[in-house]
Amino acid sequence: MYDFALQRPQSLNEAIEALSVEGAQALAGGQTMIPTLKNRLASPDVLVSIGGISELQGVSETDGTVSIKAGTTHGVVAATVESYPALASLAGNIGDPAVRNRGTIGGSLANNDPSACYPAAALASNASITTNKRTISASDFFMGLFETSLDEGELITQVDFPVPDAANYQKFDQPASRFALVGVFVAKYGNDVRVAVTGASEDGVFRWSEAESALAGNFSSSAIDGLEVDPESMIEDIHGSRSYRANLVKVMTKRAVAAC
Amino acid sequence: MSTVTMTVNGKSVSGEVEGRTLLSDFVRNNLNLTGTHIGCDTSQCGACVVHVGGKAVKSCTIFAIEAEGSSVTTIEGMANPDGSLGTIQQAFQDNHGLQCGFCTPGMVMSAAALLEENPNPTETEIREYLEGNICRCTGYHNIVKSIQAAAAA
Numbered sequence: 001m002y003d004f005a006l007q008r009p010q011s012l013n014e015a016i017e018a019l020s021v022e023g024a025q026a027l028a029g030g031q032t033m034i035p036t037l038k039n040r041l042a043s044p045d046v047l048v049s050i051g052g053i054s055e056l057q058g059v060s061e062t063d064g065t066v067s068i069k070a071g072t073t074h075g076v077v078a079a080t081v082e083s084y085p086a087l088a089s090l091a092g093n094i095g096d097p098a099v100r101n102r103g104t105i106g107g108s109l110a111n112n113d114p115s116a117c118y119p120a121a122a123l124a125s126n127a128s129i130t131t132n133k134r135t136i137s138a139s140d141f142f143m144g145l146f147e148t149s150l151d152e153g154e155l156i157t158q159v160d161f162p163v164p165d166a167a168n169y170q171k172f173d174q175p176a177s178r179f180a181l182v183g184v185f186v187a188k189y190g191n192d193v194r195v196a197v198t199g200a201s202e203d204g205v206f207r208w209s210e211a212e213s214a215l216a217g218n219f220s221s222s223a224i225d226g227l228e229v230d231p232e233s234m235i236e237d238i239h240g241s242r243s244y245r246a247n248l249v250k251v252m253t254k255r256a257v258a259a260c
Numbered sequence: 261m262s263t264v265t266m267t268v269n270g271k272s273v274s275g276e277v278e279g280r281t282l283l284s285d286f287v288r289n290n291l292n293l294t295g296t297h298i299g300c301d302t303s304q305c306g307a308c309v310v311h312v313g314g315k316a317v318k319s320c321t322i323f324a325i326e327a328e329g330s331s332v333t334t335i336e337g338m339a340n341p342d343g344s345l346g347t348i349q350q351a352f353q354d355n356h357g358l359q360c361g362f363c364t365p366g367m368v369m370s371a372a373a374l375l376e377e378n379p380n381p382t383e384t385e386i387r388e389y390l391e392g393n394i395c396r397c398t399g400y401h402n403i404v405k406s407i408q409a410a411a412a413a
Contacts, residue, residue, distance in 0.1 A: 096392025
């Protein structure tokens with residue numbers, strides 16, 4: 001990897017200042033960033049590590065909301081979140097234990113990998129993503145492949161998840177990378193059902209609105225039976241064809257609803 | 261270059277590193293602790309697992325500067341103070357938990373982290389915990405047996 005200056009600010013304000021410099025980039029847990037640097041797919045002049053900032057660490061749970069600071073690792077979310085078991089379980093199945101001890105929720109959301117797990121949870125829960133500047137609803141946050149509505153130098157500080165009445169995440173592992181070949185997160189809030197799909201689309205995480213409407217009227221896996229997913233915009237690679245992924249979206253949705 | 265200071269296997273150490281210096285390179289090249297192996301260098305194989313602040317991490321996927329001020333344990337820190345093998349290491353030897361031995365440092369460090377969290381893991385829990393540690397000699401059966409023996413010891 002090309003060399004860079006690595007800064008390690010101790011406060012959020014220092015980090016924001018460091019990130020305002022041209023060519024600076026944030027480093028969270030590094031579990032995607034460091035392999036990306038090794039492959040020379042990124043070459044920042046300055047990397048600003050946010051791992052040492054205590055105000056970006058921790059989980060709190062109040063009535064109906066799980067609030068997770070952006071620098072909290074998957075391992076901590078898996079071990080501490082109690083009121084939203086589907087979210088804890090999702091975090092506990094990202095990568096492997098050593099990756100979960102470094103990777104963070106803020107890093108995962110900001111990267112918006114089309115096969116990452118957290119974007120599905122955030123979108124299905126319509127989480128509020130707070131940055132140093134504003135709060136963005138998850139519905140307005142994900143803008144396609146590795147794209148988000150974050151501005152240059154803007155840093156996620158906290159993510160708030162409204163706790164649903166019922167939820168489940170079903171991930172069909174790509175066994176080598178442990179990313180989702182397809183992952184479906186179903187969350188039910190009263191009569192409102194949200195279905196978010198990761199791993200499948202070339203445009204990144206998306207809501208399967210036909211399934212949401214069908215499930216709002218009849219929250220059972222049979223409600224999905226008559227639906228089909230258009231393979232046109234699905235990812236196709238050596239691990240699965242478009243039609244294979246389209247079928248998996250349906251299968252994983254049914255499994256998630258059945259497990260709710 | 262900048263100076264990084266941390267505690268490695270109970271001793272305070274420091275060294276000159278670049279921003280891009282990985283923790284795996286720091287322990288091997290600056291500290292000559294070559295027990296930590298670099299297998300894939302792509303955070304998949306787990307041969308480079310060390311503990312930072314008591315947590316298992318892949319040392320090829322963390323910069324040395326990120327471990328500034330931390331307490332780091334490498335495979336060299338797993339032996340008893342008199343130099344004899346620690347409980348987990350001894351269990352690997354007793355149960356033939358290695359063939360070529362390349363993955364062993366990472367396996368032992370992951371096993372230690374698992375047993376710290378869960379002193380009596382089931383076979384399934386052991387296998388799940390080793391998801392990020394690859395053994396190319398396909399020695400998983402005896403590795404799992406070794407960890408079960410270490411848990412019982």
